Amino acid sequence: MALKYALLGFIRYAPMTGYDLKKYMELSTRYFWTAELAQIYPTLKQLEDAGWIESEIEPQVGKPDKKIYTITKAGKKAQQEWLKQPLDFLPTVKEPVLLQLFFSGVLDKETILAQLRLQLQVHRDQVKVHQTEIKDAIQEITLFTKLQRDGVMWELVREFGEGYEKQYVKWLEHAIKIVEEKL
Amino acid sequence: MALKYALLGFIRYAPMTGYDLKKYMELSTRYFWTAELAQIYPTLKQLEDAGWIESEIEPQVGKPDKKIYTITKAGKKAQQEWLKQPLDFLPTVKEPVLLQLFFSGVLDKETILAQLRLQLQVHRDQVKVHQTEIKDAIQEITLFTKLQRDGVMWELVREFGEGYEKQYVKWLEHAIKIVEEKL
DNA sequence: AACGGCATGTAACCCGTTACATGATTAT
């Protein structure tokens, strides 16, 4: 469902191919939405069948021809409607890490601590990714495309990611202390 | 994949039915893992085929007979192995709300603010749910089952949820300010 | 009279991942 609108959103910024879409998703929405090419290509076909995008073929040599998609009026309208859907729901989260910890009472103290320390490392690294790579990518694209308004939203979403990872790190440090003291 | 281990984990605490499992998940793991009954029943069958759980039928009148599952030795071993899997990965998050905001630059200021305010309300309520209902449920179950060790882990996971929602609220307040000022 | 709780399950469908297939060019 949402993938359709993610693809629409990018194509609205500029006409592009399925391959391009994958790259832009990796650069920007990666931490709250991704998709594999195997899912992107059929979804683009669906969007075209629905009349929300149109394709133009750019011939190439040695590679498959490029299929460049452009958003239609109907597509813009559909996107607008989706964007206005009231955000009155809680996303259903699936966090296998928390599930493991929830049932980890049967493990010995040292094993639990090893698990928590590993996660701590992963999330500390992730804080940096948000503060450097992603921040730079957003600034560059904002400058390049001059989408000032959109840039504000992109940066806000990035800040969510940074805040999320920081809170994760803080919680892990707390969890390590508690397990050390109480188990 | 992970659902199998969630079910195993609960059945290890005490023998129970598919219907019970659904209820306990709603009370406890709901905010990082859930499943519908339509998924739980077939998964229990798979677990039984694998020899990780065994069932016993308790006849009833006026309702379908209860099928009470108990964990086996093989099941305990399988759970233990899963719990020890190194947590060296980032969970792949799908957050439709962030996706919407990412592309919301095309909306007018007031519509974006309305969206953010709605989310703010949802997450403020959610902070309270974690601080009251969920906290009480965990304390009650910990006292009742005397699973002291597990209780520590349950409480830690609950604290994650509370921290997550608080950080969400803080971010939304920040986002509202930024949109008011910069758009 | 209608709804929610108890208790099991099946069927159809959608979403997403992994693997496979092709094949030239460029970088290591």
Next chain:
DNA sequence: ATAATCATGTAACGGGTTACATGCCGTT
């Protein structure tokens, strides 16, 4: 030599949701 990048796609499978089916009991 090997791997990565470019560029398209299909097929098989697994995970998850929604809808449907049955039927009693107690509450509103």
